[in-house]
Amino acid sequence: MTIALDAMGGDLAPQEPVAGALLARRELGIEVALVGPGDAIRSELARQGVPADEFEIVEATEVIAMEDSPAQAVRQKKDASINVAMGLIKDGRASAVVSAGNTGAVMASALLKLGRVRGVERPAIGAMAPYTETGILVLDVGANADCKASWLVQFAQMGSLYMEKVFGIAKPRVGLLNIGEEDTKGNELTQEVYGRLRETPIEFIGNVEPDRVHLVGIDVLVTDGFTGNVAVKVTEGAADFIFRELREAIMSRLHYKAAAAVLRPALMQMRSKMDSGEYGGAPLLGVDGVVIVSHGRADAAAIKNGLRLAQDAAESGMLDALRGTLESTRIAGANGAAAVSPTPGETTV
Amino acid sequence: MTIALDAMGGDLAPQEPVAGALLARRELGIEVALVGPGDAIRSELARQGVPADEFEIVEATEVIAMEDSPAQAVRQKKDASINVAMGLIKDGRASAVVSAGNTGAVMASALLKLGRVRGVERPAIGAMAPYTETGILVLDVGANADCKASWLVQFAQMGSLYMEKVFGIAKPRVGLLNIGEEDTKGNELTQEVYGRLRETPIEFIGNVEPDRVHLVGIDVLVTDGFTGNVAVKVTEGAADFIFRELREAIMSRLHYKAAAAVLRPALMQMRSKMDSGEYGGAPLLGVDGVVIVSHGRADAAAIKNGLRLAQDAAESGMLDALRGTLESTRIAGANGAAAVSPTPGETTV
Numbered sequence: 001m002t003i004a005l006d007a008m009g010g011d012l013a014p015q016e017p018v019a020g021a022l023l024a025r026r027e028l029g030i031e032v033a034l035v036g037p038g039d040a041i042r043s044e045l046a047r048q049g050v051p052a053d054e055f056e057i058v059e060a061t062e063v064i065a066m067e068d069s070p071a072q073a074v075r076q077k078k079d080a081s082i083n084v085a086m087g088l089i090k091d092g093r094a095s096a097v098v099s100a101g102n103t104g105a106v107m108a109s110a111l112l113k114l115g116r117v118r119g120v121e122r123p124a125i126g127a128m129a130p131y132t133e134t135g136i137l138v139l140d141v142g143a144n145a146d147c148k149a150s151w152l153v154q155f156a157q158m159g160s161l162y163m164e165k166v167f168g169i170a171k172p173r174v175g176l177l178n179i180g181e182e183d184t185k186g187n188e189l190t191q192e193v194y195g196r197l198r199e200t201p202i203e204f205i206g207n208v209e210p211d212r213v214h215l216v217g218i219d220v221l222v223t224d225g226f227t228g229n230v231a232v233k234v235t236e237g238a239a240d241f242i243f244r245e246l247r248e249a250i251m252s253r254l255h256y257k258a259a260a261a262v263l264r265p266a267l268m269q270m271r272s273k274m275d276s277g278e279y280g281g282a283p284l285l286g287v288d289g290v291v292i293v294s295h296g297r298a299d300a301a302a303i304k305n306g307l308r309l310a311q312d313a314a315e316s317g318m319l320d321a322l323r324g325t326l327e328s329t330r331i332a333g334a335n336g337a338a339a340v341s342p343t344p345g346e347t348t349v
Numbered sequence: 350m351t352i353a354l355d356a357m358g359g360d361l362a363p364q365e366p367v368a369g370a371l372l373a374r375r376e377l378g379i380e381v382a383l384v385g386p387g388d389a390i391r392s393e394l395a396r397q398g399v400p401a402d403e404f405e406i407v408e409a410t411e412v413i414a415m416e417d418s419p420a421q422a423v424r425q426k427k428d429a430s431i432n433v434a435m436g437l438i439k440d441g442r443a444s445a446v447v448s449a450g451n452t453g454a455v456m457a458s459a460l461l462k463l464g465r466v467r468g469v470e471r472p473a474i475g476a477m478a479p480y481t482e483t484g485i486l487v488l489d490v491g492a493n494a495d496c497k498a499s500w501l502v503q504f505a506q507m508g509s510l511y512m513e514k515v516f517g518i519a520k521p522r523v524g525l526l527n528i529g530e531e532d533t534k535g536n537e538l539t540q541e542v543y544g545r546l547r548e549t550p551i552e553f554i555g556n557v558e559p560d561r562v563h564l565v566g567i568d569v570l571v572t573d574g575f576t577g578n579v580a581v582k583v584t585e586g587a588a589d590f591i592f593r594e595l596r597e598a599i600m601s602r603l604h605y606k607a608a609a610a611v612l613r614p615a616l617m618q619m620r621s622k623m624d625s626g627e628y629g630g631a632p633l634l635g636v637d638g639v640v641i642v643s644h645g646r647a648d649a650a651a652i653k654n655g656l657r658l659a660q661d662a663a664e665s666g667m668l669d670a671l672r673g674t675l676e677s678t679r680i681a682g683a684n685g686a687a688a689v690s691p692t693p694g695e696t697t698v
Contacts, residue, residue: 131590142528145536179491179578187494187575210582214590226536227579229528233559234580238587241480241563242619249615259611266598266605270591 001095002056003310004085005303007036007044008063010100011296014044017100020303022050030307033094035060035085060084070104074112082106086113089289096290096310098281100298107143110287117319119326122151123286124158125293127232128279129221131214134167135279138177140225141232143284147224149192152176153200157325158285159220160202165318166309172219175208177227183207189224197222239274243267280305283313285322290314350444351405352659353434354652356385356393357412359449360645363393366449369652371399379656382443384409385430409433419453423461431455435462438638445639445659447630449647456492459636466668468675471500472635473507474642476581477628478570480563483516484628487526489574490581492633496573498541501525502549506674507634508569509551514667515658521568524557526576532556538573546571588623592616629654632662634671639663 005021007014014036021032033056034041042052062077064070074083082101086109088094099106103125116123125143128135139155140147156174163172176194178186183194185207197204208216210231223231246267250260260267280302281294290313294306313319354370356363363385370381382405383390391401411426413419423432431450435458437443448455452474465472474492477484488504489496505523512521525543527535532543534556546553557565559580572580595616599609609616629651630643639662643655 145528177579179494179575179582190575210579211586211589213583213586215586226528226539227576230526230559230576231579231583233528234562234583235587237560237562237564238584238623239591240560242588242591242623245622246615246619249619250612253615256612256615259608262608263599263605263612266595266602270595270598273594274587274591 001311001314002031002033002088002093003307003314004033004035004058004088004094004097005307006081006085006097006099006101006106007034007041008060008081008101009106010294010298012299013100014040016298016300017303018044018050019048019300020298020307021055022048023300023304024307025054027304028308028311030311031056032307033058033088035088036063036081037061058084058088064101064105068102068105070102071108074105074108080109082109083113086110086289086291089114095314096292098292098294098303098306098310100281100294100296100303100306102296103142103293106291106293107284107287110284110289110291114287114289114291116286117288117323117326119323119328120158120286121154122147123284124151124155124225126159126162126282126285127228128282129213129232129235130273130275130279132217132219134163134169134219136213136218136221137163137282138221138223138228138232139285140223141228141282142225144225146226147189149189149196152189152193152222152224153196154286154326156197156202156204156220156222157200158322159222161321161325162283162285162313162318163219165316165321166313167219169219171203173203173205173217174220174222175205175213175216175218177210177213177221177223177231178207179209181207181209193222236274239271243271280307280309286326288319290319350660350663351380351382351437351442352656352663353382353384353407353437353443353446354656355430355434355446355448355450355455356383356390357409357430357450358455359643359647361648362449363389365648366652367393367399368397368649369647369656370404371397372649372653373656374403376653377657377660379660380405381656382407382437384434384437386410386412407433407437413450413454417451417454419451420457423454423457429458431458432462435459435638435640438463444663445641447641447643447652447655447659449630449643449645449652449655451645452491452642455640455642456633456636459633459638459640463636463638463640465635466637466672466675468672468677469507469635470503471496472633473500473504474574475508475511475631475634476577477631478562478581478584479622479624479628481568483512483518483568485562485567485570486512486631487570487572487577487581488634489572490577490631491574493574495575496538498538498545501538501542501571501573502545503635503675505546505551505553505569505571506549507671508571510670510674511632511634511662511667512568514665514670515662516568518568520552522552522554522566523569523571524554524562524565524567526559526562526570526572526580527556528558530556530558542571585623588620592620629656629658635675637668639668
């Protein structure tokens with residue numbers, strides 16, 4: 001089983017992806033194909049003292065920059081590393097793709113090259129909230145800014161399957177992010193989704209208020225892509241603010257500094273816990289392939305974790321389960337309302 | 350100038366409201382009318398050793414509980430303390446109302462008793478994000494779960510006026526909470542609002558990404574009530590999680606404990622900064638009176654701050670400015686689209 005790694009994805013490419021591939025290969029025995037401009041990859045391998053023949057290198061001449069419009073760049077730069085990586089799944093040469101590149105570009109490329117799983121109305125971008133050992137899968141966090149109720153029902157199904165297959169959680173507990181606990185609370189969308197989720201066989205535990213996500217014991221949190229993106233980024237902003245202020249407070253007094261030096265390992269551990277790197281990455285769910293997006297600032301360790309997660313996900317049979325479930329759901333047709341749109345929306349992040 | 354205080358509002362009523370009124374009166378010379386069941390208030394005053402004649406007590410026989418449906422309870426319990434307090438504004442006996450009660454109930458009562466400022470389509474609930482000295486006014490945070498673009502434009506206008514009049518900020522900088530910086534980003538609502546805000550005379554600085562609210566130097570952050578409620582509560586949840594984990598990490602090692610004891614003042618200060626109590630409360634904007642909602646767990650100090658804020662707001666001429674601006678905006682009519690709805694929506698929080 002080979003995992004294709006977008007060697008040019010992320011702020012720290014190609015250095016960290018290459019270093020991460022090396023860790024994954026040497027520590028975990030994962031076969032990694034490095035996708036990108038061969039010269040750049042070979043010179044980075046040489047710089048890190050790695051024999052050039054230790055990795056399969058798959059040539060891709062173009063690179064998508066962080067400032068490119070994702071959907072456009074993916075279509076215009078046909079030989080971009082992310083497109084070539086997706087092509088490896090399509091051709092059966094890789095079992096999964098890992099990229100730390102622009103999430104919107106990765107989603108656009110997956111849709112272009114792999115398409116959606118039959119029956120999926122809209123794919124979703126997942127993110128792991130760092131509130132439990134395994135993490136809570138939040139979806140959608142940005143693929144779909146305006147959502148229909150039926151899409152959120154599918155997000156719940158896909159998220160539940162992912163957590164079950166990849167992490168072995170027997171009956172993943174699924175919550176709906178909402179501004180109030182009672183079934184009458186929320187906006188039009190969440191009120192409709194609430195009613196529909198109660199009719200599915202998934203373990204739907206009801207509405208989850210945004211300040212209680214870390215307290216209620218869920219595995220999956222369902223929301224529309226706008227709200228999910230806000231929730232994930234607000235969390236990052238709050239953590240950043242808290243650690244900034246804490247650092248400033250500590251620096252203001254000499255005796256604080258000494259005490260903080262002792263506490264440093266605990267503080268650093270806390271800080272890194274709030275980063276998503278430890279989870280390796282977040283899945284794109286609903287595209288017809290196993291695709292893991294790592295954080296744009298992913299270091300070698302985070303890339304390694306991403307490669308491990310991708311291999312676990314590919315081995316888990318998650319995709320087959322998804323194909324089976326979503327297609328049958330579609331045929332069963334919740335009120336027949338879930339028509340499959342022919343034009344997947346452009347991602348918004 | 351008298352400020353009416355809902356003595357029965359909040360989790361810690363009547364104890365903390367009464368204690369807060371005492372602080373406000375003795376430290377700041379604010380005239381406070383205590384509204385609620387006279388017996389309960391008098392016995393609480395006695396318990397705190399305060400002469401019963403130090404405060405005007407306004408009898409209200411009913412109390413709205415946190416578990417009541419806000420809009421219903423306000424209509425059914427005509428003699429609820431919050432309704433009676435609003436009546437004092439209406440009768441010219443008070444210049445403002447402060448309550449730590451259920452925000453939805455306070456909003457419903459304000460709409461019932463005071464109505465909206467002429468020209469206001471929907472009132473909004475504000476909240477202060479603790480990221481600057483003055484705080485950033487976020488609105489709406491829950492009065493309107495589903496919003497129209499014209500409502501958000503008014504939220505921006507009202508928020509800007511509030512920060513200008515009450516806090517003396519000459520040209521408040523207003524941002525639109527959105528999932529991307531560029532004008533093409535976001536959902537249908539934010540894309541439309543972005544275009545409209547550019548045409549107003551307010552200092553609109555553009556889209557603000559949720560992880561950059563604390564970095565971009567804004568005074569007002571505009572959003573719909575669903576997203577705003579999620580953003581505020583997610584921030585609270587993240588802060589709660591971080592401080593919980595930090596405490597656990599500290600408790601895990603003996604030498605951490607000793608160091609943490611030294612750092613305790615800095616940590617506590619940080620923790621309380623993330624609470625909203627320091628700002629005294631958040632305004633209801635668009636209702637025809639000065640109404641400040643304090644946090645449900647407001648202690649005496651927070652209530653005192655709320656009373657001071659209410660007095661400042663009442664003295665600032667904020668309400669008159671709002672009346673002038675909103676009415677003229679309405680007549681100028683942004684595309685004539687901003688029709689005034691005859692039925693104010695029920696609050697969702």
